[in-house]
Amino acid sequence: MLELQHVHSFYGNIQALKGVSLTINEGEIISLIGANGAGKSTTLMSVCGIVKPRSGKITFQGQSVHHLPADQIVTLGISQVPEGRHIFPHLSVRENLDMGAFLRTDKDGIKRDLDYVFSLFPILEERSGQAGGNLSGGEQQMLAMSRALMARPKLLLLDEPSMGLAPLIITQIFDIIKKINKEQNTTIFLVEQNANQALQISDRGYVIENGKITLTQNAADLMQNPAVQKAYLGI
Numbered sequence: 183m184l185e186l187q188h189v190h191s192f193y194g195n196i197q198a199l200k201g202v203s204l205t206i207n208e209g210e211i212i213s214l215i216g217a218n219g220a221g222k223s224t225t226l227m228s229v230c231g232i233v234k235p236r237s238g239k240i241t242f243q244g245q246s247v248h249h250l251p252a253d254q255i256v257t258l259g260i261s262q263v264p265e266g267r268h269i270f271p272h273l274s275v276r277e278n279l280d281m282g283a284f285l286r287t288d289k290d291g292i293k294r295d296l297d298y299v300f301s302l303f304p305i306l307e308e309r310s311g312q313a314g315g316n317l318s319g320g321e322q323q324m325l326a327m328s329r330a331l332m333a334r335p336k337l338l339l340l341d342e343p344s345m346g347l348a349p350l351i352i353t354q355i356f357d358i359i360k361k362i363n364k365e366q367n368t369t370i371f372l373v374e375q376n377a378n379q380a381l382q383i384s385d386r387g388y389v390i391e392n393g394k395i396t397l398t399q400n401a402a403d404l405m406q407n408p409a410v411q412k413a414y415l416g417i
């Protein structure tokens with residue numbers, strides 16, 4: 183479904199990705215794990231068109247996307263839940279959700295997806311008239327995920343969904359990620375510092391270090407890998 187080939191991405195003179203190659207198959211949950219500053223967020227932002235790779239190739243369902251503007255990439259079926267959520271704090275919950283469907287015209291489909299996100303997160307329906315900025319951190323994460331789902335993505339990019347949340351909420355968020363994958367057949371590309379919980383719901387994982395992919399294995403094998411245990415699982 184998604185293929186990155188030798189992607190090099192920069193911020194000015196700073197090279198964040200140094201030839202990243204990876205593949206994601208339809209229906210998979212894939213984790214990208216790595217230390218602070220390793221290049222995880224830059225990988226996601228290169229996929230969704232916010233950072234333009236200086237060289238290399240990104241293809242989505244066989245179509246080359248690395249030169250496309252971000253809105254066209256959303257229309258093709260890739261949505262991102264950014265690190266830090268970035269909901270619209272002054273808009274209501276419902277308006278935040280409407281923004282997620284901004285590029286769509288299929289009213290019936292939008293209504294179905296609204297019902298679906300409210301079934302995943304009933305609290306959002308209860309709070310639909312409240313300003314997004316008044317929600318708790320966990321609820322804002324739910325809103326950010328729901329807003330991304332309102333674009334009806336085939337591929338959902340999640341950047342640190344567990345960041346700053348209480349353990350109970352984290353478990354709930356990971357359960358829902360798995361549920362979205364199963365029920366909507368949404369392929370998931372997950373970036374996490376919380377490698378343990380991310381790998382537990384993943385099919386495969388990639389390790390990124392200093393802008394380069396250094397390891398890829400089935401999630402179960404990665405969790406048993408002594409180097410991964412030491413560096414990322416705190417074992």
Ligand code: ATP
Binds near residue numbers: 197218221223265375
């Ligand atoms: P974290 O978990 O801390 O978010 P990360 O693995 O997601 O880390 P990136 O945010 O992709 O890493 O950063 C990769 C490299 O690019 C780092 O060296 C970082 O300092 C640098 N970088 C990221 N964003 C910018 C920016 N806007 N301007 C300059 N350098 C940046």
